[in-house]
Amino acid sequence: MEDDAPSAAARRSRIQKRNRQMILDAALEVFSQFGFRGATVDQIAETAGLSKPNLLYYFASKEAIHRALIDQLMQTWLAPLHALDPGGDPVEELLAYVRRKLDMARDFPRESRLFANEILQGAPRIMAVLQGDLKALVDDKAAVIAAWARAGRIADLPPHHLIFSIWALTQHYADFDVQVRAVLGPGHDPFSEAEAFLDRLFRKLLAPAEPASGR
Amino acid sequence: MEDDAPSAAARRSRIQKRNRQMILDAALEVFSQFGFRGATVDQIAETAGLSKPNLLYYFASKEAIHRALIDQLMQTWLAPLHALDPGGDPVEELLAYVRRKLDMARDFPRESRLFANEILQGAPRIMAVLQGDLKALVDDKAAVIAAWARAGRIADLPPHHLIFSIWALTQHYADFDVQVRAVLGPGHDPFSEAEAFLDRLFRKLLAPAEPASGR
DNA sequence: CCTGTTCGTGACCATCTGGTCAAACAACAA
C-alpha cells in the first residue's frame, strides 16, 4: 500500500484535496466511458484541466488513479445492500433496497458504468473483493431473505438470484441509458417510469403464494 | 459501402472465408473484453494466428473489423424479439422469448458483451440502428403486448419496460458472469438456475390480476 | 525579507499503435 499509519488523506493540503478530487472526477468520466485500456492519461488530464506531468504529480500512474477510483467506488457500492434491515417489514425493506439502487443508477451513472466496465473486462482488479466482501455480504443478506421466505412473509424465491435481479434491473437503466432513451423516444423520463414499474414488479413478485388460503 | 451488386461475400474464395471468419472470431474475443479503443490490432491478429499486415489484407482497418462484427451482431440480436408471435398464447410467447434471450446469453456471451461495451461507450456506432430498426421493432411488439394486456390475458404492465426487464435480466447473466459466479461460489450452474428463476419470475409477474373472477 | 517545501511545466524518451509498401511466395491455368 501507499498510505502510512496516520492516514495520508488527513495531512493533504487544500490544493492537494481539490486537485486530487478533480482528477478522480475526470478519471471517472473517462474510465467509465472507455474502460481502463481505452482511457488515456492525456484525456483525463485535459478533462481535469491539468497538464499531464502535473496530473502525474498527484497520482503515480494511470493504474494508481484507477485503483483509487475503484477503492472509493466499492465502499459506496455495497452500502445500499448493507442497509437492508432484517428487523423491518420484508417487502418494504426489499422495495426500499430497489429504490436505493435505482437512485444510485440515476445519481451516479458513471460509477455504475465504471463498475460494469470492470466486470466486462473480467474484473481483474476487483475479483478479490467480489469473492470476499461482496460474497460475504450477499450470503448474509440472502440468509435474511431466505428466513423471510421460510416464515411465509415473502414468496419463496432463490435469494441470490433475487438479489441479482435487483442489480440487473436497476443498473440496466444506468448502463444502458442511451439504449433505453433511444427506444423510448423523446418525451420520457426513464427513471421515474422505472421507479413505478420496478415497484409494481417486485411487489407482485414478492407477494407470498397464498396469503389467506392454506396449502 | 464496400460491397458491389452481386454480393462481395459470394465470390470470396474458401481461404478468404476461413480467414475472415477467424479474424472476426478473434476480434469478437478482444473487442468484447476491452471495447473498441481498448483493443489493439496486434492483439486481434495474434489471437487469430495471423500477422498484422496479413490481417489488414482482409480488413481495411480496425474500424472495418468492428463494423463487420457489429453489423453481423445486430441481425442475430433482433431475431429473438422478432419471433414473438402475436397469435400465440401471451404468457407462453413471452416466456419463450425470455428463454431464447437467456439461451443467447449462455451461448453467445461475447456477442452480449460486445453489445454492452458499445452501449456503455454511448453507442456511437449503432445509435442509428437503435433509433431506427430497434425502436420500430420494440414499438411494434410493445403494441402486441399492450393488446394482450387490454384483453386481460396478461397483467397490465408498461410494455416497453417489460421488454427492458427481459433484456436486463437475461443479459446480466452474460455480461456480469464473473460477478455472478464469484458471488454464488463454486458448485453452481448460473444459467440453469437462472432459467428456472426467470421462468417463475415472469410467470408470476405476467399473471393477470384476477384470473378467475370477472372484471 | 529569506528559505525550504509544495506545486507546475516544457522538453524529452521508450514503447506501442494503426497502418503502408514493396517484395516474396503460393496456386493454378495456359
Next chain:
DNA sequence: TTGTTGTTTGACCAGATGGTCACGAACAGG
C-alpha cells in the same frame, strides 16, 4: 515453363501513449 492472380511477410513510418526529469513558480513559516 511462364504468366496471373491471390496471399503473406519483414521493414518501415508517423503519431499516440505512459511516464520521467530538470528546472521554475508559488507559497508557506520564520
